[in-house]
Amino acid sequence: MPRTxxxxxxxxxxxxxxxxxxxxxxxxxxxxxxxYVVAPxxxxxxxxxxxxMKSQIPEPAPLSASATFEERAQRVEAxxxxxxxxxxxxxxxxxxxxxxxxRSWLDEYDGLVKIGxxxxxxxxxxDPKKYIPAGNKGDRPQTLLVRDAKFNNxxxxxx
Numbered sequence: 730m731p732r733t734x735x736x737x738x739x740x741x742x743x744x745x746x747x748x749x750x751x752x753x754x755x756x757x758x759x760x761x762x763x764x765y766v767v768a769p770x771x772x773x774x775x776x777x778x779x780x781x782m783k784s785q786i787p788e789p790a791p792l793s794a795s796a797t798f799e800e801r802a803q804r805v806e807a808x809x810x811x812x813x814x815x816x817x818x819x820x821x822x823x824x825x826x827x828x829x830x831x832r833s834w835l836d837e838y839d840g841l842v843k844i845g846x847x848x849x850x851x852x853x854x855x856d857p858k859k860y861i862p863a864g865n866k867g868d869r870p871q872t873l874l875v876r877d878a879k880f881n882n883x884x885x886x887x888x
Contacts, residue, residue, distance in 0.1 A: 762873065764880040765830035765837075772881040774822050775831070779885035782815045798855045805849040809842050812888065816842070819886070834877050841870045841888060 767775070792801060816838050825831050844867040851863035871888050878887040 764873075764877045765834040767831045767834065767881040767883070768824070768828060769882070771822060771824050771828055771831055772883050775819055775881075776883045776885055778818050778822065779815060779883060782811070782818065783885055786811050798852050802849040802852040805845055805852065809845045809849070812838065812842050812845075815886075834874070837870060837874055837877075838888070841867055841874060844870065 789804065789807070792804060816835055819825060819831075820835055825835075844863075848860065848863040848867065851860040854860065875887040878884055
């Protein structure tokens with residue numbers, strides 16, 4: 730192989746490695762995690778469970794502007810109960826316990842529910858200095874759970 734072709738191939742290879750390294754560094758610095766990967770068969774079962782369960786949950790009427798903090802907290806808790814029931818059904822799927830990605834994703838979901846319940850407690854105080862930060866804690870986990878649900882073709886499982 731001519732020397733110029735070898736040099737060009739080496740340059741392309743080094744460039745590709747540099748790009749991969751930079752992407753990895755960016756991911757590390759930005760604290761981004763890779764999506765949890767779920768086996769397609771398990772994802773299909775999970776999507777069916779989530780679709781069925783979400784179809785059984787009636788859409789709550791919008792809260793009025795004069796809703797009390799207690800009413801708002803109860804709404805959050807009702808949503809958390811629905812998610813907990815869905816998570817329990819998902820954990821019971823055949824093969825769920827054998828899938829590291831699925832178990833880890835469900836553990837993250839449990840974490841989001843806990844954040845939601847903590848948020849309900851903070852809402853009851855009526856103090857925005859407490860409930861705004863408590864609510865903000867759920868933003869990133871929810872974003873990642875939605876990303877992973879979409880990545881694994883389980884859009885109905887997104888919170």
